[in-house]
Amino acid sequence: MSTDRETLTKELMEMVAQEGMVDLSEITPEKRLEDLDIQSADFVMILMAIEEKWGAYISVDNELTDVETVGDLLNLAISKIEEHQAA
Template identity: 40%
Template sequence: MNSAQVTDRAAIEQQLIDLFVTDGMIDRSAIKPDATLESLGIQSVDIMMVLMSVEEKFGVYVPIDEKLADTKNLQGFIDHLIDRIAQERKTSAT
């Protein structure tokens, strides 16, 4: 991974955290990488709201697959979304 990709990843991560705050209605101060979705009070309905915004912002449809369903904490969830966005960009670039 080169430095440009790292910066890109960090920028996407920041945008995703913003989505959790606005659409998932999560208190920004409660957001920590190891915070569990449960401890943040994130329910299935909030996840759908966030995923809809991800689609609007990044043009990537993220279905609820095993990996997403198995994520336990916020960082895992965000990492999965970043991977999907990166994968989609790679596919549309080729």
């Protein structure tokens, strides 16, 4: 994993913790979002924060239907951010 990726992952984890109102120490990539009690309203807050910081727009749709764990969400966010930066 490149340094950029590592930094991005770390920043995203912090963001998920802050916007999802969960303790950062509880967040690991394997953890299911449901078990962290992160619900649809929290999702919208997390995605808004991602848009504010990195400019990537992720709709609450197909892209999110297969997201179950923190890791799934991070992968999606990273690919969207990279896609946005490349555009």
